[in-house]
Each structure stands twice: as structure tokens, then as C-alpha cells.
Amino acid sequence: MNEEPLLEGDFGGPPGAGGGPRFHLRLTRTELQILGGPPGGGGTAGGGGVLRLADVVGCHTLRAPSLPAAAFFAVYAYPPRCRGVPGGPRRRRRAPTFRVDAAPHYEGNRATAERWARAIRCLVRGLPLPPQAEILPEPRRRRLLLLLNPFGGRGQALSWCQTHVLPMITEADISFNLIQTERANHARELVTGISLDEWDGIVTVSGDGLLYEVVNGLMDRPDWAAALRMPLGILPCGSGNALAAAINFHAGLAPALGLSLLQNCAVLLCRGTPSPLDLVSVTTASGARVFSFLSVAWGLVADVDIESERLRRLGPARFALGTAARLLALHTYRGRLSYLPAVPRSATTDATGATAAATAAPLPRALSDLGLCAGTPSGPGTPEGDGGDWGDAGDNPGLGDNAGKNGAAAGDVPVWGDALIQGDAPGRGDTAGRGDIAVQGDASSSGDSSSDGVTPRRGDTPSDGATKVHGDDSSSGVTLRHGDTPGHGATTVHGDAPSPGDTPSDGANMVHGVTPKDGDTPGHGATASSGDAPSDGATEPWGHPKPWGHLKPRGHQGPWCHLKAGGHPQPRCPPKRRVPPRPPPSPPGGPVDDLLVPLGQPVPPGWVTLEGDFVLVLAIYQSHLGAELVAAPRARPDDGLIHLCYVRAGVSRGALLRVLLAMARGGGGDAATAGPPLARVPARAFRLEPLTPRGVLTVDGERVEYGPLQGQIHRGLARLLTPAPP
Numbered sequence: 001m002n003e004e005p006l007l008e009g010d011f012g013g014p015p016g017a018g019g020g021p022r023f024h025l026r027l028t029r030t031e032l033q034i035l036g037g038p039p040g041g042g043g044t045a046g047g048g049g050v051l052r053l054a055d056v057v058g059c060h061t062l063r064a065p066s067l068p069a070a071a072f073f074a075v076y077a078y079p080p081r082c083r084g085v086p087g088g089p090r091r092r093r094r095a096p097t098f099r100v101d102a103a104p105h106y107e108g109n110r111a112t113a114e115r116w117a118r119a120i121r122c123l124v125r126g127l128p129l130p131p132q133a134e135i136l137p138e139p140r141r142r143r144l145l146l147l148l149n150p151f152g153g154r155g156q157a158l159s160w161c162q163t164h165v166l167p168m169i170t171e172a173d174i175s176f177n178l179i180q181t182e183r184a185n186h187a188r189e190l191v192t193g194i195s196l197d198e199w200d201g202i203v204t205v206s207g208d209g210l211l212y213e214v215v216n217g218l219m220d221r222p223d224w225a226a227a228l229r230m231p232l233g234i235l236p237c238g239s240g241n242a243l244a245a246a247i248n249f250h251a252g253l254a255p256a257l258g259l260s261l262l263q264n265c266a267v268l269l270c271r272g273t274p275s276p277l278d279l280v281s282v283t284t285a286s287g288a289r290v291f292s293f294l295s296v297a298w299g300l301v302a303d304v305d306i307e308s309e310r311l312r313r314l315g316p317a318r319f320a321l322g323t324a325a326r327l328l329a330l331h332t333y334r335g336r337l338s339y340l341p342a343v344p345r346s347a348t349t350d351a352t353g354a355t356a357a358a359t360a361a362p363l364p365r366a367l368s369d370l371g372l373c374a375g376t377p378s379g380p381g382t383p384e385g386d387g388g389d390w391g392d393a394g395d396n397p398g399l400g401d402n403a404g405k406n407g408a409a410a411g412d413v414p415v416w417g418d419a420l421i422q423g424d425a426p427g428r429g430d431t432a433g434r435g436d437i438a439v440q441g442d443a444s445s446s447g448d449s450s451s452d453g454v455t456p457r458r459g460d461t462p463s464d465g466a467t468k469v470h471g472d473d474s475s476s477g478v479t480l481r482h483g484d485t486p487g488h489g490a491t492t493v494h495g496d497a498p499s500p501g502d503t504p505s506d507g508a509n510m511v512h513g514v515t516p517k518d519g520d521t522p523g524h525g526a527t528a529s530s531g532d533a534p535s536d537g538a539t540e541p542w543g544h545p546k547p548w549g550h551l552k553p554r555g556h557q558g559p560w561c562h563l564k565a566g567g568h569p570q571p572r573c574p575p576k577r578r579v580p581p582r583p584p585p586s587p588p589g590g591p592v593d594d595l596l597v598p599l600g601q602p603v604p605p606g607w608v609t610l611e612g613d614f615v616l617v618l619a620i621y622q623s624h625l626g627a628e629l630v631a632a633p634r635a636r637p638d639d640g641l642i643h644l645c646y647v648r649a650g651v652s653r654g655a656l657l658r659v660l661l662a663m664a665r666g667g668g669g670d671a672a673t674a675g676p677p678l679a680r681v682p683a684r685a686f687r688l689e690p691l692t693p694r695g696v697l698t699v700d701g702e703r704v705e706y707g708p709l710q711g712q713i714h715r716g717l718a719r720l721l722t723p724a725p726p
């Protein structure tokens with residue numbers, strides 16, 4: 001409460017609240033403080049509450065025809081609520097809605113509402129707020145390409161996405177195009193053909209494997225360097241969700257699994273800005289080169305990953321079971337591990353105490369990971385806060401005796417023009433190439449609005465924004481090419497805008513959720529039902545609106561279920577957005593591995609080589625090996641380091657189990673694993689030469705050819721959507 005407020009004002013509640021409750025709002029850089037309401041409203045501020053902006057994804061202005069002079073703004077927040085849920089706290093949607101009615105006319109009130117909405121949107125996106133600025137900047141609407149593997153994890157990706165992700169990102173003013181992959185490598189093919197200018201990010205909805213496909217698909221492009229500038233995101237719906245867990249960890253959120261992890265990552269995505277992501281180029285014996293954002297594994301970790309695939313329906317539990325089985329029948333593998341230490345040192349010893357075999361020059365001591373492991377984990381460790389004292393759904397934050405004046409006088413704020421309608425939903429004819437689906441301007445929502453007593457403000461006719469996902473319609477703008485081989489599973493998605501009652505022509509489905517865009521009805525944000533009453537709690541500004549209850553497909557199957565085959569090799573329509581100047585062509589095949597020499601040659605001077613029997617070798621560059629396994633707590637997505645972990649043969653099962661349990665507790669590599677039996681070495685490059693004739697090697701959890709391989713880090717080569725710093 002001590003932070004200097006950026007905005008402050010007195011407002012009423014949602015339409016149904018009539019002249020009853022009034023609230024005093026203070027917006028700071030980190031919170032929306034809501035004061036007022038009845039005593040005992042459960043809030044920390046005189047019956048109000050505190051909404052952490054870290055839990056807010058968007059804010060929209062709204063209008064109610066029954067109160068023609070008033071304007072409203074709704075704040076969309078997902079504070080963590082349910083503690084004690086296995087997998088971490090779940091988030092619950094809140095959409096407190098406030099009435100601006102100090103000015104005699106709608107325009108004045110709308111200006112105030114929009115000023116608040118813009119300020120909140122800027123803060124949520126981490127954009128600077130100019131001090132004393134009359135007109136606040138409007139964050140640009142983002143367009144994301146969502147690629148969803150319907151078979152990832154336990155096969156819940158689509159339903160989780162529909163229920164938990166799409167509503168949220170729509171409230172965050174993100175338009176999207178969602179495509180279900182139809183087979184392995186489909187995502188890889190798709191991203192080799194997309195028009196980069198049309199997207200602000202590519203987000204995979206599955207496990208780590210789908211993002212691995214996307215990264216390598218981008219690398220397949222002749223313009224790979226520009227393609228890798230495309231911000232990448234991940235929404236965890238797979239069984240291996242290591243990168244998502246790492247993002248969750250670095251964001252300072254409590255450890256989460258399953259739906260909790262997905263909700264966290266969706267909130268973080270809404271607030272996301274691109275930040276650097278290291279990639280490791282991995283060259284295998286055949287000379288093939290792949291790009292990895294997570295890990296290379298050999299031995300125990302790789303065996304468990306691949307062998308447990310048949311237990312996929314168990315979700316992440318498959319790894320625990322697979323590990324238990326492998327511990328009982330522990331294998332060791334003979335091989336040679338060489339690496340270029342990140343910090344060259346003259347005399348070191350292998351943390352396991354084993355003898356290192358010199359290659360070039362006198363053998364430097366293997367850099368144990370002790371340096372990295374000392375001290376407390378760098379992880380956040382602090383569970384996220386509650387974000388204020390909120391009641392459950394329908395809780396009334398406080399009505400009451402505070403009949404304060406509406407201090408947000410119209411004169412205090414500039415009156416903006418009509419142009420400020422956010423949403424930019426693709427309207428009719430906006431099919432050109434972008435294929436924005438998106439969720440928007442739903443007929444039912446528009447229809448709802450009349451009965452709600454609230455009305456969309458501009459162009460909120462159902463057709464203005466609702467988007468149909470067609471099957472194959474060559475007349476519409478086609479955004480995606482796929483593999484330059486049309487007609488075999490390519491996916492076309494159109495941004496056609498159907499009218500109410502429109503029926504997809506060829507069995508394709510229409511996504512007709514609701515686009516909470518400025519000026520839209522509060523019915524999907526905080527009010528619904530008849531008259532002026534909000535849907536659940538006529539007098540609460542918060543309500544617990546259920547806007548997505550009517551996110552239902554109009555086709556006869558679920559939405560996006562059959563995006564149809566029959567793509568086109570070229571986008572039909574030019575992108576509508578500004579096209580940046582083309583960068584010079586990149587050298588073919590990705591960046592040069594300047595730290596490596598061909599696999600057939602001895603490693604360069606300055607490298608360390610260890611030869612012997614290993615239980616596992618793991619080159620990891622994220623903190624997490626799985627959603628529940630912290631293998632390198634100090635690893636950062638852009639630290640420029642390969643955290644090389646290995647366990648030598650001879651380790652007891654008990655000692656190994658202790659290491660794994662320590663990782664599962666999130667302290668992997670610290671007290672429990674500093675030194676033997678697990679060594680962890682910071683490196684820039686490595687080479688692994690298996691001498692055992694058969695085994696499993698994985699890159700980012702995907703099996704690659706068995707044999708010698710080597711890799712080097714390329715710092716910040718890609719970009720990852722991570723939450724904007726406060």
C-alpha cells in the first residue's frame with residue numbers, strides 16, 4: 001500500500017450494482033488496490049482487496065445500454081486460489097468491473113475508463129507508462145500461432161486449451177490461430193512455410209517435443225536467422241514439460257504440475273515479452289545437425305525417457321515409474337565424454353574422483369560443478385502470493401457504507417477519440433492471410449448483451465470478429481504453407497468472419513468464443529444474465545463471470561477438430577501488417593560451430609576428456625529436466641552454458657536414488673548432489689562418444705541416432721516468451 005499510485009479514482013460497481021457500492025481504486029506499478037465496500041468483505045482494504053498485476057492478463061472497457069452515460073472497465077485476473085491441490089495452486093478467474101459515471105456524458109466517462117484500461121494493459125505487458133502523459137500508449141495487439149499436439153501428454157491438450165488457455169489469451173488481447181498437428185513432424189513442416197511477418201510468436205501446446213520440432217523447422221528455413229527471432233512460447237500439455245517448468249521456476253512461481261503449470265504458463269505468456277534463449281547445435285555421427293533448447297541425454301535419463309513412452313497415458317508419472325524400473329536394473333555404459341570448460345582452469349579433479357584421460361595437453365581437472373552448486377539454489381523458492389484476500393467465486397468484495405463520491409472527474413482525464421477500441425479482431429474480409437481465428441465477437445455474446453442490458457460499443461456485431469475455421473477454401477486467405485506439398489495434410493485456417501448463425505460449410509468448426517474487447521459488453525467479463533445484473537452477484541464488481549461457458553463450437557464437432565487438409569504452398573494474400581526490411585540472407589544451415597572440430601578428429605586443446613563407465617550423462621541447459629526434476633537449479637535460459645552432468649559407474653542405487661530425490665525436491669545439485677556421485681560441469685561445448693555398442697541417445701527427449709555426437713552452445717540464438725520484468 002506504500003507504492004505511489006499511478007492512477008487513483010472512485011468508481012461504482014457493475015451495472016447491476018445500481019447506485020450502491022462504490023470503490024476507491026489505486027493503481028500502482030504492481031497492484032490494483034480496491035478500497036471500499038462493506039466491512040467484512042474479505043478484503044485487505046476496508047472490504048475491498050488487492051489485485052496483483054502479476055495475476056492480471058488484461059483489461060477492457062465496456063458499456064451498458066441501461067446506463068447510457070456510464071462506462072465500465074473490467075480487469076481480468078487469474079489469482080492463485082486453491083492451495084493444497086496436488087500439482088500446485090490453481091488459479092481462478094476474476095473480472096472485477098467498475099463503473100465510471102462522474103462525467104455527465106458517456107464520452108467523458110469512457111475516456112476515464114479507457115485511461116485505466118490502457119494503464120493496466122501497459123503495466124501487464126511491462127511497457128513504460130509515461131509520467132503525467134495525457135494519452136497513454138496502447139500496447140499492440142499480438143498474434144500468436146498456436147500449434148497443438150492432440151496426443152501430447154494424456155491427450156488433454158485440446159480440452160485444456162479450450163477451457164483454460166483461449167479464454168485467457170483472448171482477454172489479454174492476443175489473437176491467435178490454433179492448429180492441431182496431425183502427425184509427427186507436422187509442426188516442423190508448418191513453420192518452415194509460414195510467413196514470419198504475420199506472427200508475433202509461435203506457441204506450442206504440448207510437451208517439449210513439439211517445441212523441438214518448431215525450433216528445428218525454423219532452422220530448416222533459408223532465413224533461419226530471421227526465423228529464430230520469432231518469439232517462442234510453450235503451454236505445457238505434454239508428459240515432458242521441462243521448459244515450461246523452468247519458465248515457471250524463473251518467474252518465481254511455486255512449483256506446479258499439470259493444470260496448475262498450464263495456468264501459470266498461460267498467465268506468463270499473456271504477460272510475456274521475448275527474451276534470449278540459448279540453443280545447442282548437436283551434430284550426430286551421420287553429420288546431421290539438430291538444434292536443442294533443453295538437453296542431450298545418454299544412459300539412465302535417455303533410457304527412462306524412451307522406455308516410458310508406452311506409459312504415456314500416465315502423464316508425467318511415467319518418468320517416476322520408468323526411473324524406478326531402471327534403478328532396479330541399473331545399466332552402465334562405457335564411453336568418452338569430452339568438453340570445453342566454460343571457465344578454463346589449470347588443475348582440477350573430476351568431482352567423482354575418477355581418473356580423467358588426457359587428450360590434448362596435460363589433462364585439466366574436470367571442473368566439478370561445485371562452484372555452481374554452492375550456496376542456496378538460485379530458484380525463487382518463494383511461493384507466489386495470494387494476490388490479495390479474495391473471496392471465492394461470487395464473493396462480494398464489499399458493498400456498503402462507503403458511498404464515496406466518484407472522484408474520477410471527467411475533467412481529470414483526456415477525452416480520447418473513438419479510435420481507442422482495442423480488439424482489432426479480424427472483421428469480415430479480414431481473412432487475408434492471417435487466418436486469425438480467434439475468439440471473438442460471438443453471436444451468442446452479442447445476443448447476450450441485449451438481455452444483459454449491456455451493449456458492445458463498436459462493431460461488436462457477432463460477425464465482426466467471429467471467425468470461422470474452415471476446411472479447405474482456396475478463395476480465402478491462406479496463411480500457412482506446409483512443406484510445399486499441398487494436399488497432404490496441410491492445414492488451412494481462415495480468418496473469415498461469419499455472421500450469426502453461420503454454419504461452417506464443410507464441417508469445419510467455428511470458434512465463437514467472446515472477444516472481450518473494449519467497449520464490449522461486461523456480460524462476458526463481469527455481468528451476464530438479465531437486466532443490469534451481473535451474472536453472479538448483482539452487486540459485486542468482481543462477479544465470477546463465466547464468459548467461456550458459451551465458448552462452444554458451432555460445427556458438429558469440437559472446435560478445431562478438423563482443420564482440413566489441403567493447404568496451399570503460398571500465402572494467397574499479402575500480409576496486412578507492416579513488413580520490416582528483409583535481413584541479408586543467413587549462411588545456410590544455421591550458425592557456424594566455431595568451438596567444434598569434425599567428429600573424426602581429436603577434440604581441440606583446452607578440452608577435458610573423461611573415459612570410463614557411466615550411469616548417465618546429461619548435457620542440460622535449462623534448470624529442469626522434467627516438470628518435477630530440477631537438474632541444474634542455476635541454469636538460466638540465456639546463461640550461455642551447457643550444464644554437463646554425469647554419474648560414473650559404481651554408484652550405489654541408494655546414492656543414485658538420493659540424487660534423483662534431491663532433484664525432485666527442487667534442490668538438485670545443491671547439498672544433496674554437490675560432488676559425488678553426480679558431477680555437474682559448466683561447459684561451452686561437449687562431445688560424447690559411446691563405446692558401448694547399443695544404447696539410447698536423446699535430444700530434448702527425442703531419440704536421435706546412436707553414436708558419437710557433439711554440441712556447442714549458441715547463446716541467445718532463439719527468443720522465448722517470458723514474463724515482462726516488473
Ligand SMILES: Nc1ncnc2c1ncn2[C@@H]1O[C@H](COP(=O)(O)OP(=O)(O)OP(=O)(O)O)[C@@H](O)[C@H]1O
Nearest residue numbers: 149152153181182183184206207209210238239240
Ligand atoms: N498429431 C500427432 N500425432 C502423432 N505424433 C505427434 C503429433 N503431433 C506431434 N507429434 C509428435 O509427438 C511427440 C511428442 O510430443 P510432445 O513431446 O510435445 O508431447 P509429450 O506428451 O510430452 O511427449 P513426450 O513425453 O514423448 O515428449 C513429438 O515428437 C511430436 O513429433
